[in-house]
Amino acid sequence: MIASAQMIILVMVGATMLRSTLDGTYLYYVKPSLAPFLLVAALAFLVLGLIQAFWLLVPSKRPGRLGTPSCAETHQHGEGEVDEHGAAHVPRVAWLLALPVLVMMVVAPAPLGSFAADRESGVVAEPDSYDFPPLPPADPAPITLTEYGWRSLYDEGETLAGRNVELSGFVTPRGKGEWFLTRMSLSCCAADGRAIKVVITGATAPPRDTWVIVTGRHAQPTSTDRRSGLPVLAASDVREISAPARPYE
Amino acid sequence: MTSADQQQTGSPEVGAAQPPSKSRWDDTVMALIIVAIAAALLAQPQLVGIFAGPAVSAWATIFVAVTFQALPFLVFGVVLSAVITVYVPPAALRRAMPSRPGLAVPVAGVAGAVLPGCECASVPVAAGLMRRGVPAAAALTFLLAAPAINPVVLVATAVAFPGRPDMVIARLLASLATAVIMGWLWLRFGRMEWLRQARRPQAAPEAGRMEQFRVSVQHDLLHAGGFLILGAMTAATLKVVVPAQALNAVADREWLAIACLAGLAVALAICSEADAFVAAGLSQFSHTSRLVFLVVGPVVDIKLIALQIGTFGRRFTLWFAPLTFLVAIACALGVAAVLL
Numbered sequence: 001m002i003a004s005a006q007m008i009i010l011v012m013v014g015a016t017m018l019r020s021t022l023d024g025t026y027l028y029y030v031k032p033s034l035a036p037f038l039l040v041a042a043l044a045f046l047v048l049g050l051i052q053a054f055w056l057l058v059p060s061k062r063p064g065r066l067g068t069p070s071c072a073e074t075h076q077h078g079e080g081e082v083d084e085h086g087a088a089h090v091p092r093v094a095w096l097l098a099l100p101v102l103v104m105m106v107v108a109p110a111p112l113g114s115f116a117a118d119r120e121s122g123v124v125a126e127p128d129s130y131d132f133p134p135l136p137p138a139d140p141a142p143i144t145l146t147e148y149g150w151r152s153l154y155d156e157g158e159t160l161a162g163r164n165v166e167l168s169g170f171v172t173p174r175g176k177g178e179w180f181l182t183r184m185s186l187s188c189c190a191a192d193g194r195a196i197k198v199v200i201t202g203a204t205a206p207p208r209d210t211w212v213i214v215t216g217r218h219a220q221p222t223s224t225d226r227r228s229g230l231p232v233l234a235a236s237d238v239r240e241i242s243a244p245a246r247p248y249e
Numbered sequence: 250m251t252s253a254d255q256q257q258t259g260s261p262e263v264g265a266a267q268p269p270s271k272s273r274w275d276d277t278v279m280a281l282i283i284v285a286i287a288a289a290l291l292a293q294p295q296l297v298g299i300f301a302g303p304a305v306s307a308w309a310t311i312f313v314a315v316t317f318q319a320l321p322f323l324v325f326g327v328v329l330s331a332v333i334t335v336y337v338p339p340a341a342l343r344r345a346m347p348s349r350p351g352l353a354v355p356v357a358g359v360a361g362a363v364l365p366g367c368e369c370a371s372v373p374v375a376a377g378l379m380r381r382g383v384p385a386a387a388a389l390t391f392l393l394a395a396p397a398i399n400p401v402v403l404v405a406t407a408v409a410f411p412g413r414p415d416m417v418i419a420r421l422l423a424s425l426a427t428a429v430i431m432g433w434l435w436l437r438f439g440r441m442e443w444l445r446q447a448r449r450p451q452a453a454p455e456a457g458r459m460e461q462f463r464v465s466v467q468h469d470l471l472h473a474g475g476f477l478i479l480g481a482m483t484a485a486t487l488k489v490v491v492p493a494q495a496l497n498a499v500a501d502r503e504w505l506a507i508a509c510l511a512g513l514a515v516a517l518a519i520c521s522e523a524d525a526f527v528a529a530g531l532s533q534f535s536h537t538s539r540l541v542f543l544v545v546g547p548v549v550d551i552k553l554i555a556l557q558i559g560t561f562g563r564r565f566t567l568w569f570a571p572l573t574f575l576v577a578i579a580c581a582l583g584v585a586a587v588l589l
Contacts, residue, residue: 002275006471008282013474017317029314037321044324048467063456086460088468092274093475093559098282100316100478105289106296109309116307125529126411187409187526190314191484192519194527227533 001094003087007052009094012101014045025108027246030189055086062086111247112184112193113209114172122180122197122230124149132159140164140215145183145196146249152221152231160218167198167233168213168241171206179205181214181233185249196249203235213239308485315481315518319369319552322520323473326370330377331465335458339382350384354432357387358425361394368396368521368547369477372556373469385444390432393573396521396547397424406543409525415588416536416543423544423584427577434572445562476559480552484518487551491516500533507538511578514545518552537585544581549574 001009020026021038030038055062062085082088103109127150135141143151145167151160169183172195180197187194199222206212216235223229289296300306333342346353364371375392379385396402398421410416499509510531519527524546528539549570557566 001471005275005279006467008279009471010467013320017320020317026317029310029317034318034321038317041321041324044328044466045470048463048470051463052467063460082464086464088464090468090471091475091559092278093479094471095278095282096475096478096482097471098285099482100313102282102285102289103309103313105286106293107300109300109313110306112307112310113303115303123533125526128408128411187524188520189318191311191318191488191517192524192527 001087001090001092003052003056003083003085006087006090006094007049007056009097010045010049010052013097014042014047014049016101016104017042018046020104020108024245027248028108028111028190031186031248032246034189052085052087059085111243112190113170114182116184116193117170117172117180117182117195117197120195120197121228122182122195123228124153124196124226124231125194126226127154130154134159135163135165140166142166142168144249145169145181145198146185148198148233149196149231152218153224153226153229157218157220162217164215164217164236165233166213166215168211168244169196169198170243170247171208171210171212172197173205173208174199177205180230181212183249184247190248193248197230199230199232200235200238201232203238206238206240211241211243213241215239304489308489311485311488312481315484315552316478318520319477319481320474323369323373323477324470326373327466327469327473329364329370330373330469331462333374333377334380334465335462337381342378342381342383346383346387350386350436351433353384353387354390354436355429357383357391357432358394358428361391361396361425361428362398362400364391364395364399368550368553369473369556371395372553372560373473376560379444384436385439385441386432386436389435389569390428392428393431393548394425394428397428397544399521402521402525402547406525409529413536416540419540419581419584419588420543422588423540423577423580424547426580426584427544427548427573430576430580431569431573434576443562443565443568445565473556473559476555477552480518480550480555483551483555484516487516500531500535503535503538506534507541507578507582510534510538510542511545511574514542515550515574517546518550519546521547536589537582540585540589541578541581545574545577548577 017026017038020029021035021042026035026038124146132151132155135143141163143165148160148165148167151157167181169181172180172182174180179200181200182198183196184190184193185196186192200214200216201219202216203214214233214235215237216233219232219234221229221231300309347356361371364374371392374395375388378388378391383391403417403421406417406420407414499505514524517524517527524543528542531539531542534542554566554570557569561569
């Protein structure tokens with residue numbers, strides 16, 4: 001891969017990562033905590049590309065220029081030598097780095113939705129701690145789906161009794177006209193997304209993948225067996241919302 | 250006389266010039282990419298329609314996710330490798346390691362605890378260590394140990410399995426055992442010619458260490474980055490094609506569950522910091538089979554295989570990866586029998 005190609009790939013990859021970090025679309029793929037590292041990596045790519053561009057424009061300024069072999073020998077360079085623009089031989093597989101750039105140029109792929117959620121059971125994972133303080137005083141109290149699932153299955157819904165809660169997520173059909181309120185949860189990045197599902201009763205299913213806020217009261221989970229039971233919410237109100245900037249829990 | 254034009258046309262009077270097919274390939278791919286960019290910009294609305302399909306969209310999301318997640322760690326690993334190669338004098342590393350290779354292996358294994366981060370970082374660092382004279386066995390042990398036993402991973406495991414410190418200890422012991430056994434096996438049976446060690450890109454000697462560093466980082470980043478993308482594409486495809494619900498049927502038969510989770514650990518190229526939470530989510534499986542998943546994942550997966558092929562060559566990886574897979578399962582089962 002010649003020097004100018006290396007430069008283009010480096011700059012494109014860096015620019016893609018930088019733009020995604022700055023305009024927030026990176027949140028569709030990775031956790032917010034990765035932002036500073038993404039930024040550093042983006043800048044590393046950009047700086048490398050810009051330096052290579054500089055050596056392409058002004059080859060005489062490059063260190064070691066005086067000792068560079070003549071054109072004849074450079075054109076023969078295999079793996080070991082660096083060409084007159086300061087770029088070493090790089091195998092063709094490096095061209096694949098253009099692929100994520102092209103993908104992001106067409107459209108930033110949407111966050112994981114019902115397609116991914118369909119393939120998962122949505123079973124509630126064990127909570128970090130078994131200490132469940134009372135819900136915030138607001139009525140209805142907004143909580144995450146994960147929190148709702150914990151309180152329902154691991155606390156027998158005690159802290160939820162008699163309270164209106166507000167949950168938000170996207171719609172995943174359950175079959176037979178029923179539906180789940182769903183969020184995907186990431187441990188590392190979208191490759192390991194797990195589905196968090198709450199069965200919604202008392203409201204007709206909006207179209208698949210619609211983002212909604214559901215207000216309702218706690219109802220008995222589908223099963224008290226924590227390994228397979230899913231939390232249930234008896235809805236009193238369903239409101240459509242626009243997809244949030246941070247779609248994952 | 251070093252104009253860019255001359256390089257591209259491969260001027261005839263230069264005698265043994267760059268093989269014409271290589272520069273033609275470069276030009277062709279460059280032209281294709283420019284056409285692709287133009288198409289992406291001009292036909293964007295139509296292309297958006299293709300990406301709207303649920304399977305394609307999920308694939309693209311996972312592909313970009315693995316890429317974004319891994320690239321920062323790759324940058325870190327490549328920079329660290331270049332620092333080791335360019336700035337650390339060989340004598341320093343030789344003094345730090347025990348002279349007997351048999352002892353260097355376990356020391357390298359324990360040293361793996363200091364490199365936090367994805368396995369994407371450990372491959373270039375191990376290659377850098379080898380170039381600096383660290384015995385191959387020790388470097389390979391380090392490569393296997395670092396992603397599995399660093400503090401971030403162990404803490405994540407502790408958080409993901411609350412009330413089960415035995416899972417953390419089991420993971421630590423089984424992973425360390427895997428790394429050390431593989432290192433000793435290499436000592437006994439391995440031959441250096443199996444490792445494809447490409448000649449390092451060298452700037453001219455008077456270029457100075459900064460330029461050497463830059464050349465090394467640029468080369469490694471592009472080289473390893475390409476293989477990483479290959480791994481990301483494969484991981485996204487597997488994730489979209491394999492239905493997760495199929496796992497439920499398998500969970501009850503222990504041997505099937507173990508084999509299945511071991512295979513899943515290879516197919517899902519998840520960073521080792523996160524695999525504990527994925528394992529915690531697989532609640533229908535036994536702790537033993539989940540330990541297998543945790544021990545196999547950081548040492549063999551699609552991403553790692555791609556990186557190893559790129560760094561050490563196909564011949565090496567074709568035996569290294571399957572052998573590591575078997576040793577990892579054996580260690581995990583052995584430790585599980587005692588501790589879990």
